[in-house]
């Protein structure tokens with residue numbers, strides 16, 4: 001499993017919603033810290049289940065990941081398309097900045113980024129973000145004494161790479177002689193870069209900087225039109241099949257809307273109708289639904305329409321936000337089976353958000369447990385059910401009734417969930433944890449791998465903290 005390719009990597013993701021001030025005289029701006037520093041990778045072809053009590057920030061994470069909400073802090077990097085295919089403007093802007101601000105970046109480098117980590121006012125964050133993106137684009141080349149030359153060669157590589165990707169799409173995958181010529185140039189640039197890196201490999205921090213090298217797409221830096229391009233790849237299925245479908249459109253129109261908007265097929269064409277019918281067939285929707293309105297159907301059928309709509313653009317990644325929660329239990333299993341079949345057929349990756357632990361156990365390869373805006377435990381599905389390590393996960397598992405099929409949702413644990421506006425200091429779970437000790441009230445537990453692929457944030461599982469328990 002750990003060999004699987006990453007599809008999405010989020011690092012230190014924060015989403016803080018500003019609250020309305022209670023009076024014009026109140027000075028302090030308060031924030032709902034819905035996501036408060038989440039780091040996580042989603043692998044190609046997996047179903048990643050996300051669980052946690054109501055209000056812990058699951059939906060916010062799903063929406064921020066799609067950039068439906070701009071994130072307050074952190075990176076979200078997508079690997080399903082290369083930077084050459086999407087051609088984001090930020091790459092050129094940042095590489096040119098490297099050229100213009102050589103001294104500044106040198107200074108930042110020699111301070112090992114630490115001075116960029118210690119404060120959190122805005123300009124500082126902006127600077128840190130630019131530095132991080134640059135470190136990803138340049139890797140070990142950041143140590144070159146000639147950063148102007150680095151900027152030049154990386155810009156050259158980027159320009160030619162984008163040209164190759166563009167020609168490849170235009171020629172429908174044919175390798176034309178023009179592409180071949182450009183590929184020779186790309187090889188030549190790659191070998192010049194390799195030589196430059198070779199000469200820097202003795203620098204003390206070269207390996208660390210080289211490990212940062214990453215050509216994924218930083219979704220947080222994409223413009224609106226670039227994000228629109230990416231919407232084809234990343235889709236969402238919402239919880240409520242009643243309100244998420246436009247009642248004024250027929251089923252055919254709902255499914256084809258995005259296809260015509262992205263110029264995949266011309267509006268009203270036979271190809272479009274044939275394609276929509278083939279997607280409907282995959283999702284178990286009869287042909288005659290095509291010209292009917294969504295309100296004429298049951299919840300399960302509407303959810304199939306929502307799935308067909310999400311699938312139409314041949315996405316790679318789908319966020320399923322409580323996609324079956326509003327349905328009857330018998331319909332739930334039909335829709336889950338459909339999602340599983342489609343995943344196999346279309347090689348999809350899911351982020352499956354739910355508060356139903358039985359569903360998540362059945363469908364997920366790995367599971368992440370969230371509490372008050374943070375991930376507290378992450379492991380493969382079997383491990384987390386057999387060997388939950390975080391006291392919060394343990395309490396959730398103990399709360400699953402095994403016999404009552406109609407009552408499988410997360411039970412509210414003892415004690416109130418603290419406010420995400422002013423969460424408890426130290427471990428956020430300490431106000432409800434039976435094992436909490438003094439250190440838990442002061443120090444935020446670190447995120448540690450306790451076994452292969454099993455991560456937990458709890459002092460009790462940390463050998464360095466054992467004397468406190």
Ligand SMILES: Nc1ncnc2c1ncn2[C@@H]1O[C@H](COP(=O)(O)OP(=O)(O)OP(=O)(O)O)[C@@H](O)[C@H]1O
Nearest residue numbers: 017032034053054055056057058059060061355420
């Ligand atoms: N647009 C918004 N503006 C302000 N606060 C918001 C917004 N969306 C969510 N929140 C707050 O952020 C926190 C997390 O909400 P979110 O909807 O992500 O939780 P959830 O885990 O999906 O809950 P549920 O299981 O009930 O769907 C909550 O305190 C919620 O009130």
Ligand code: SF4
Nearest residue numbers: 427430433440458459
């Ligand atoms: S860090 Fe302390 S309070 Fe938090 S879950 Fe672990 S034992 Fe409980």
Ligand SMILES: [Mg+2]
Nearest residue numbers: 058059060322
């Ligand atoms: Mg939600």
